[in-house]
Amino acid sequence: MGINRREFFRDLGLAAGAAALLSREAFGADEAVWPYAPLKTADVIVCEGTAYKTLLTRAFDKLGGLKKYIKGGDSVLVKPNIAWDRAPEYGATTNPFVVAALVELSLAAGAGEVKVYDNTCANCRRSYDSSGIADAARDAGAKVSYVDTALGKTVNIPNGVAVKKAEVYADVLDTDVIINVPIAKDHSLSRLTLGMKNLLGILVENRGRWHQRINQKLVDLAQVVTPTLTVIDATRIMTANGPTGGELGYVKRLDKLIVTTDVTAADAYATTLFGLEPTDLGVVKEARKRDFGTADVERMNVSKVTA
Amino acid sequence: MPPGGWEWFRRLSQVAFFGAACVLIVATNYPLEADLPYDIIPRFSPLLAATAMAASRAVITAFWPALIVVALTLLLGRAFCGWVCPVGALLDAGDFVIGKVFRKRRREGEKVGHRRWRILLLVALLVFAAFGIPLAGWFDPLALFPRTLATSVIPYASVGLDKLTLLLYDVPRLESFASAVRQRVVAENVTLFPGRVAVAAVLAGLVLLGFVRRRFYCRYVCPTGALLSVVGWASPFGRRVAGAECTECKRCRNVCRMGAIGGRGEATAQAECNLCMDCLTACRPDATSFGYGRARPPENPTTWAPALNRRDFLVSAGASLVAAPAVLVTDGRVQNDLFLIRPPGAQEESEFLARCVRCGECIRVCLTQGLAPVHFEAGLTGLWTPRLIPRKGYCEYLCTLCTQVCPTDAIKTLTEEQKKKEIIGLAVVDRTRCLPWVEDEDCNVCEEMCPTSPKAIELRGRGRLKPHVIADKCVGCGICEYACPVEGDAAIVVVGDRDRVYFTNDGGGGRHYRGGRGG
Numbered sequence: 001m002g003i004n005r006r007e008f009f010r011d012l013g014l015a016a017g018a019a020a021l022l023s024r025e026a027f028g029a030d031e032a033v034w035p036y037a038p039l040k041t042a043d044v045i046v047c048e049g050t051a052y053k054t055l056l057t058r059a060f061d062k063l064g065g066l067k068k069y070i071k072g073g074d075s076v077l078v079k080p081n082i083a084w085d086r087a088p089e090y091g092a093t094t095n096p097f098v099v100a101a102l103v104e105l106s107l108a109a110g111a112g113e114v115k116v117y118d119n120t121c122a123n124c125r126r127s128y129d130s131s132g133i134a135d136a137a138r139d140a141g142a143k144v145s146y147v148d149t150a151l152g153k154t155v156n157i158p159n160g161v162a163v164k165k166a167e168v169y170a171d172v173l174d175t176d177v178i179i180n181v182p183i184a185k186d187h188s189l190s191r192l193t194l195g196m197k198n199l200l201g202i203l204v205e206n207r208g209r210w211h212q213r214i215n216q217k218l219v220d221l222a223q224v225v226t227p228t229l230t231v232i233d234a235t236r237i238m239t240a241n242g243p244t245g246g247e248l249g250y251v252k253r254l255d256k257l258i259v260t261t262d263v264t265a266a267d268a269y270a271t272t273l274f275g276l277e278p279t280d281l282g283v284v285k286e287a288r289k290r291d292f293g294t295a296d297v298e299r300m301n302v303s304k305v306t307a
Numbered sequence: 308m309p310p311g312g313w314e315w316f317r318r319l320s321q322v323a324f325f326g327a328a329c330v331l332i333v334a335t336n337y338p339l340e341a342d343l344p345y346d347i348i349p350r351f352s353p354l355l356a357a358t359a360m361a362a363s364r365a366v367i368t369a370f371w372p373a374l375i376v377v378a379l380t381l382l383l384g385r386a387f388c389g390w391v392c393p394v395g396a397l398l399d400a401g402d403f404v405i406g407k408v409f410r411k412r413r414r415e416g417e418k419v420g421h422r423r424w425r426i427l428l429l430v431a432l433l434v435f436a437a438f439g440i441p442l443a444g445w446f447d448p449l450a451l452f453p454r455t456l457a458t459s460v461i462p463y464a465s466v467g468l469d470k471l472t473l474l475l476y477d478v479p480r481l482e483s484f485a486s487a488v489r490q491r492v493v494a495e496n497v498t499l500f501p502g503r504v505a506v507a508a509v510l511a512g513l514v515l516l517g518f519v520r521r522r523f524y525c526r527y528v529c530p531t532g533a534l535l536s537v538v539g540w541a542s543p544f545g546r547r548v549a550g551a552e553c554t555e556c557k558r559c560r561n562v563c564r565m566g567a568i569g570g571r572g573e574a575t576a577q578a579e580c581n582l583c584m585d586c587l588t589a590c591r592p593d594a595t596s597f598g599y600g601r602a603r604p605p606e607n608p609t610t611w612a613p614a615l616n617r618r619d620f621l622v623s624a625g626a627s628l629v630a631a632p633a634v635l636v637t638d639g640r641v642q643n644d645l646f647l648i649r650p651p652g653a654q655e656e657s658e659f660l661a662r663c664v665r666c667g668e669c670i671r672v673c674l675t676q677g678l679a680p681v682h683f684e685a686g687l688t689g690l691w692t693p694r695l696i697p698r699k700g701y702c703e704y705l706c707t708l709c710t711q712v713c714p715t716d717a718i719k720t721l722t723e724e725q726k727k728k729e730i731i732g733l734a735v736v737d738r739t740r741c742l743p744w745v746e747d748e749d750c751n752v753c754e755e756m757c758p759t760s761p762k763a764i765e766l767r768g769r770g771r772l773k774p775h776v777i778a779d780k781c782v783g784c785g786i787c788e789y790a791c792p793v794e795g796d797a798a799i800v801v802v803g804d805r806d807r808v809y810f811t812n813d814g815g816g817g818r819h820y821r822g823g824r825g826g
Contacts, residue, residue: 084758085703085704085705085706085758121755121756121790122703122704122758122786123496123674123675123703123706124493124494124496125337125338125494125674126337126674126703126705126706129338130705145486145490146490146493146494147493148489148490148493149493150469150473150489150493151476151489187755188751188754188755188766188772189749189750189751189754189755189766189772206792208750208752208790208791208792209792211749211750211751211752211755211792212742212748212749212750212792213748213749214749241760241761241762243755244755244756244757244758244760244762245760246758246759246760247760250760
């Protein structure tokens with residue numbers, strides 16, 4: 001059987017790649033010599049302070065302004081963590097003021113509508129009310145609703161490693177821009193729950209079934225439903241008994257927000273707030289393995305804003 | 308006489324009370340912030356008051372509205388049955404439909420002696436209550452009505468809306484309407500279980516008995532009406548017929564929904580008449596009036612006034628005196644279902660049973676719709692008392708709704724702080740089905756969900772982490788059983804009776820229980 005030119009070059013490329021890989025493994029070569037790894041960096045903005053709206057405005061400006069991400073009339077989903085029936089001070093749900101600030105900024109950037117919802121773990125009515133998010137977001141001008149689990153759409157995950165399809169809330173698929181705004185907190189199985197874990201709140205299927213090989217599944221999902229922006233709420237972090245918490249003693253106040261377009265970078269950087277390494281987190285390790293986003297803090301372009 | 312006749316006032320009153328009852332039951336829902344008297348409907352019943360107090364041997368002051376009904380009955384006879392009772396209103400509507408639509412002509416002649424059945428039932432219920440077994444809630448309209456709405460009508464209506472609005476979603480102009488309705492449906496979180504059908508079947512059956520007689524239930528069954536017959540027997544108010552003007556046309560006899568008119572129309576059974584006033588309009592010569600002064604009793608007062616029949620009284624009381632202790636002994640021998648979980652704040656079981664009037668308010672208000680009516684899991688006498696079915700809906704950790712709507716304090720009111728400490732059961736891991744235990748797969752759903760701090764479920768183990776329940780931290784809320792991803796029955800189950808769980812010494816803190824479901 002003959003070989004044509006295209007195949008020859010393809011094979012040559014593969015061989016070169018393999019050689020490069022081997023040499024990298026063998027000689028511990030710097031990543032810069034690795035020809036096929038995209039030299040990815042991520043801009044990560046770490047905000048410190050309590051004037052959330054000002055902080056976020058400055059952070060988005062560093063990323064090119066929110067208008068770069070939200071076109072006029074866009075439908076924007078601000079996706080907080082409203083999973084639990086807890087008051088905001090327990091750090092089990094996203095800070096309602098951060099959610100409200102994001103809603104206001106999105107509307108100011110020209111969003112046609114801003115939606116806020118999460119498929120809760122505890123009862124939706126109590127969680128929406130106790131977390132303070134429903135009221136805060138509504139006052140800020142958002143359309144707050146419960147996730148209607150009867151209205152799901154199947155999304156195929158062709159490159160999925162652990163899961164090949166997901167039943168996603170149909171409304172998410174009608175959304176132009178997703179702003180993922182998780183709270184950073186403790187979690188027994190995945191160590192921490194951060195940006196990628198927060199995306200489980202758009203599923204309408206039995207999420208219990210997502211907790212086996214969870215790290216692979218989280219990266220699988222993030223590849224098809226990728227948030228435009230991720231804002232990790234570390235104004236308060238929950239350090240123990242997560243993800244439900246329930247005692248103020250578990251909560252540490254940091255007054256920090258991590259803003260980036262790269263959900264992997266967000267998760268990786270957020271681990272450092274807990275005194276951990278990014279690789280301590282299975283989901284970051286998995287993303288790194290699959291070259292999804294920027295998992296190495298050294299490759300991040302971290303800048304700080306305060307207000 | 309007002310234009311259109313008094314019966315229009317009566318109909319207006321029936322519609323108003325029926326509507327108010329429905330609105331109140333529908334409004335018995337999170338977050339209960341309207342400050343309405345959500346639990347007031349059963350509290351109007353003198354029978355529920357008498358039986359609950361007798362059975363629990365306590366004065367339950369919450370029953371003060373029943374005194375209003377008693378006073379009303381002393382003054383006006385059984386006006387409550389004709390003007391106020393929501394079941395009466397429903398039956399009247401049903402009877403109207405059966406008469407007009409099905410053109411069913413019901414014989415109004417009857418063996419008057421059948422009227423004594425409700426009196427026999429009343430006596431039996433009182434005797435049973437004296438033995439600590441209150442069963443009045445099974446029959447009382449003011450328990451039956453809210454129970455049926457709460458456990459059956461509203462859930463099925465909700466499910467119907469669910470299906471309907473899913474269809475409307477595809478109609479472009481109705482989408483926002485459908486969306487708004489669906490948000491409500493999603494929030495109500497309705498679950499269905501077989502118990503809901505049985506409860507509905509009772510009320511449906513009562514309506515269908517209208518094919519036999521109008522107001523069949525009120526004539527032959529309703530023990531509350533029977534009690535009001537006794538109370539209203541001496542009422543000075545009633546129907547009178549001016550003998551000189553009466554043409555003996557008997558139109559009043561035919562029109563009477565209670566069959567309370569005897570003779571050639573001149574006689575009235577005070578114990579039966581519910582003052583619907585239909586006979587006023589029916590009376591062509593205007594010989595009929597309602598006013599003070601005793602009505603002329605029928606020819607045979609012993610059958611027309613079953614409330615005062617000594618023989619029936621003795622038969623029923625005697626039979627109940629034998630039956631009640633027998634039921635007590637039987638139920639005492641039958642252990643409650645191991646998985647019977649009472650609502651948070653429920654009194655100790657015998658006191659709970661004594662006070663519970665089976666009104667279903669707690670089932671209505673339950674945030675997760677995990678409360679369901681019991682069949683025979685609590686013995687014969689526990690029928691339609693509430694239980695939690697965690698696989699359908701768990702007990703939300705900080706929610707106290709059901710404790711706020713119990714009319715008789717069978718479920719005591721809890722504050723949020725008290726609720727956190729309220730223990731209703733104990734979770735047990737089924738190590739033959741739990742994923743990390745048998746499949747060697749990661750799973751932490753039960754632990755993740757556990758709302759206590761610190762958590763009552765810990766993940767332990769070298770290598771694969773496996774869930775372990777910490778018994779003295781577990782409150783039995785059942786969110787673990789609810790969320791367990793194993794198909795079918797959960798791999799972690801909550802037992803209602805902690806005492807029947809015993810610990811094994813297998814080094815892993817294993818826990819076992821006797822008997823399976825229903826055992």
